[in-house]
Amino acid sequence: MNSSHSIQALFQPFANGKMTLSNRIVMAPMTRQFAPNGIPGPDVADYYRRRAENGVGLIVTEGTAIDHPDASNQENVPNFYGEAALNGWANVVAAVHEAGGRIIPQIWHEGARGHVGDYTEADIAAIVQAFARAASEARRIGFDGIELHGAHGFLIDQFFWEKTNPRTDRYGGDMVARTRFAVEVIEACRRAVGPEFPIVLRFSQWKMSDYTVKLAESPMLLEQLLAPLVEAGVDMFHCSTRRFWEPEFEGSELNLAGWVKKVTGKPTIAVGSVGLDEEDSSFFAEGKGAGSSKIEGLIERLQREEFDLVAVGRALLADPAWASKIRDGRIDELIPFTPEALKTLY
Numbered sequence: 001m002n003s004s005h006s007i008q009a010l011f012q013p014f015a016n017g018k019m020t021l022s023n024r025i026v027m028a029p030m031t032r033q034f035a036p037n038g039i040p041g042p043d044v045a046d047y048y049r050r051r052a053e054n055g056v057g058l059i060v061t062e063g064t065a066i067d068h069p070d071a072s073n074q075e076n077v078p079n080f081y082g083e084a085a086l087n088g089w090a091n092v093v094a095a096v097h098e099a100g101g102r103i104i105p106q107i108w109h110e111g112a113r114g115h116v117g118d119y120t121e122a123d124i125a126a127i128v129q130a131f132a133r134a135a136s137e138a139r140r141i142g143f144d145g146i147e148l149h150g151a152h153g154f155l156i157d158q159f160f161w162e163k164t165n166p167r168t169d170r171y172g173g174d175m176v177a178r179t180r181f182a183v184e185v186i187e188a189c190r191r192a193v194g195p196e197f198p199i200v201l202r203f204s205q206w207k208m209s210d211y212t213v214k215l216a217e218s219p220m221l222l223e224q225l226l227a228p229l230v231e232a233g234v235d236m237f238h239c240s241t242r243r244f245w246e247p248e249f250e251g252s253e254l255n256l257a258g259w260v261k262k263v264t265g266k267p268t269i270a271v272g273s274v275g276l277d278e279e280d281s282s283f284f285a286e287g288k289g290a291g292s293s294k295i296e297g298l299i300e301r302l303q304r305e306e307f308d309l310v311a312v313g314r315a316l317l318a319d320p321a322w323a324s325k326i327r328d329g330r331i332d333e334l335i336p337f338t339p340e341a342l343k344t345l346y
C-alpha cells in the first residue's frame with residue numbers, strides 16, 4: 001500500500017436508500033460452530049462486537065439455519081428460530097449496535113440431502129415460509145437487514161445450477177425457470193419485512209464441489225439469471241469469489257461484483273483473499289501472511305466504483321482489529337491468518 005490517502009477510499013461512508021454504513025468494509029459470513037444446541041451465547045456476541053468496535057462497517061453473521069429439518073447439517077451452527085437462539089441473536093445485535101456497528105444475519109438452508117428433485121411442492125412451500133419467518137424475526141430483533149445464502153452449492157444455488165436441479169416442473173428447466181425458487185424466497189421475505197428493510201443476496205458461480213464451474217458463462221446470461229431476482233426484491237448482491245482480482249469474463253478486467261453491478265444497476269459487495277499474502281486454493285491452507293498484496297488494485301477498483309463494498313473473511317477472523325489497523329496504517333501489527341485461528345472465537 002503506497003498511499004494512506006488512497007486507502008481512505010475504504011473508509012468512505014456508504015448510503016444507498018435503505019442502508020447507511022460508516023465505511024466500505026464488510027465482515028464476510030464465516031461459520032464458526034461455537035453455538036452449542038444452535039444457540040449463540042455471550043462469546044459469540046463478544047466476537048462480533050470486537051469487529052464492530054474496531055471499525056468494520058457491516059457484519060454479515062455466520063450462516064444461521066431456518067426452521068426446516070434439512071437446513072443445517074453441521075454441529076454447533078446457530079439456529080435462526082426458537083426463543084433461546086433468537087434471544088441469543090438479539091444480544092449479538094445489541095452488542096454490535098452499542099459498538100456503533102451494523103449487522104445482518106446470513107440466513108441459510110444448506111441444501112437438499114439428495115437433490116432438489118426430491119422436494120415436493122409442499123416441501124418447497126414450507127421452506128419458502130421458513131425463510132420468510134426468519135426474515136421477519138431478523139427485523140423484529142433489530143437486525144439491519146438480511147443476507148440470503150444463495151451461493152456455494154447450498155439450497156438456493158442447487159436450484160440455480162442445472163447439474164443439481166433435474167426438476168421438470170416450474171422450478172426446473174432453463175436458467176430463468178431455475179430462478180423460480182429463489183424468486184419465491186425473496187418475494188416471501190420481502191412481504192415479511194416490508195419495502196424498506198434491506199435484502200442482500202449472496203451468490204457465486206463456484207460450488208463447494210467445483211471451484212471452476214460458472215452458472216452464467218457470459219454477461220448476457222448473468223443478466224438473465226439476476227433480472228428476476230432484482231424484480232423479486234433484492235437490494236444488493238454479495239458476489240462470492242475466491243480472488244477479487246480475477247476477471248469474470250474474457251475481454252474485461254471487471255470481476256464478478258463489477259459485472260453484477262453493471263448488469264443489475266444494484267450495489268455489490270466484492271470478496272476474495274483481501275488482505276491475504278498469497279493466492280490460495282483452499283480456505284484453510286497453512287502459511288497465510290497478513291500482507292497487503294493486491295490491495296492497491298482493490299482500492300483502484302473501489303474508486304472506479306466497480307463495486308461498492310469489500311468483504312473480508314479470513315483476515316478479519318484472525319485479527320478483530322484488521323479494519324482499524326488498515327485505516328491507521330499499522331500494517332506491521334496485523335495478525336496473520338493461520339488455521340489455528342479457527343480454533344478460538346476471539
Ligand SMILES: Cc1cc2nc3c(=O)[nH]c(=O)nc-3n(C[C@H](O)[C@H](O)[C@H](O)COP(=O)(O)O)c2cc1C
Nearest residue numbers: 028029030031062063271272273274283312313314
Ligand atoms: C471458516 C470459514 C467459514 C465460512 N463460512 C461461510 C458461511 O457460513 N457462509 C458463506 O457464505 N461463506 C462462508 N465462508 C466463505 C467466506 O465468507 C468468504 O467468502 C471466503 O472466506 C473468501 O474470503 P477471504 O478470502 O477474505 O477469506 C467461510 C469461509 C471460512 C474461511
